[in-house]
Amino acid sequence: MSTILIIEDEARIAEFIAKGLKSAGFTTHATSSGIEGAALATHGNFDLVILDVGLPDIDGFQVLEQVRGQGVKVPVIMLTARSSVTDTVAGLQGGADDYMAKPFSFEELLARVQLRLRAEQASGAAENGVVLRHGGLTLDLRTRRAEVDGRSIDLSAREFTLAETFLRNPGQVLSREQLLSNVWGYDFEPGSNVVDVYVRYLRRKLGSERFETVRGMGYRLV
Ligand code: CA
Numbered sequence: 001m002s003t004i005l006i007i008e009d010e011a012r013i014a015e016f017i018a019k020g021l022k023s024a025g026f027t028t029h030a031t032s033s034g035i036e037g038a039a040l041a042t043h044g045n046f047d048l049v050i051l052d053v054g055l056p057d058i059d060g061f062q063v064l065e066q067v068r069g070q071g072v073k074v075p076v077i078m079l080t081a082r083s084s085v086t087d088t089v090a091g092l093q094g095g096a097d098d099y100m101a102k103p104f105s106f107e108e109l110l111a112r113v114q115l116r117l118r119a120e121q122a123s124g125a126a127e128n129g130v131v132l133r134h135g136g137l138t139l140d141l142r143t144r145r146a147e148v149d150g151r152s153i154d155l156s157a158r159e160f161t162l163a164e165t166f167l168r169n170p171g172q173v174l175s176r177e178q179l180l181s182n183v184w185g186y187d188f189e190p191g192s193n194v195v196d197v198y199v200r201y202l203r204r205k206l207g208s209e210r211f212e213t214v215r216g217m218g219y220r221l222v
Contacts, residue, residue: 002047002117006030007037007063008079009055013102017050020106021113034058038066041074048116050109051096052079053087061094068095071132071168075116077109132167134221137206139167146206153205158183162198163206166221175218195219 004021008014009032018028029046031037034055041049041063049067053060060078067074078096080087088099098112132139138147144160146153155163161183165174176195184194199219203211212220 001025001027003027003029003045004113005037005040005044005046005049007034007041007049007055007060008032008052010052013052013079016106017109020110024110026113032056034060034063038063041067041076042070042072046074047120048113049074049076050079050113051076053081053091061090064091064094064096073131075120077112077116079104132164134167134170135210137163137167137210139164148206155205156201159198159201159205162195163202166202166211166219170221173214173217173220178218 004026006014006017006021006028008017008030011032014030014032018030021028029040029044031040032055034057037049037051037055038058040046041051051060051063055063058066064076064078067076075097076095078087078091078099080091080099080101088101091099097116100109100112130140130142132141136149139145139160140147141164144155144157146155146160146163162179165179165182179195180192183198199211210221212222214220
């Protein structure tokens, strides 16, 4: 049974969606807060998220940004105002999988939800948030296995955590200090080159072109 998170501050609409989904056999959880919704969507192990744009604290785009920023791939259907094409475009660019313009019929929404869940199963990505992917590189956080273009690669625990840090922040420059505190968790003496050494290990195992040196700043997963 699929569990669906509803992030919507209008109680009437949230209830309307929850009631319909329950009678269609889904389990639902609703919140009216964007901040709480972002945390739930990131850590709550939901199969799908229905996300309203207009929320009282942070808006739906910010929720989406936080969730995708954590590398969480859970499918998101955004609820937008029918008049706002900008909202729709922004939502899809921000990583929403689909959108529904308000007002909508429940049948319409249910069809989108079912379509999205089927697509998700078909792509084998039902392990939302557990598998990180970027440019042919895959990390399964549950089995602690790494793959490059479908080929399994052995990584030590430290290497895995370092690779995970890069995959959670693709395209971002990560400083040696950030990597040290995230992967090693305590301060090394100044001048320690442990990060450089481990980046070299990752380059050797996962492909040297992936980990770019940004002079004077750190490293970036490209
Ligand atoms: Ca709203």
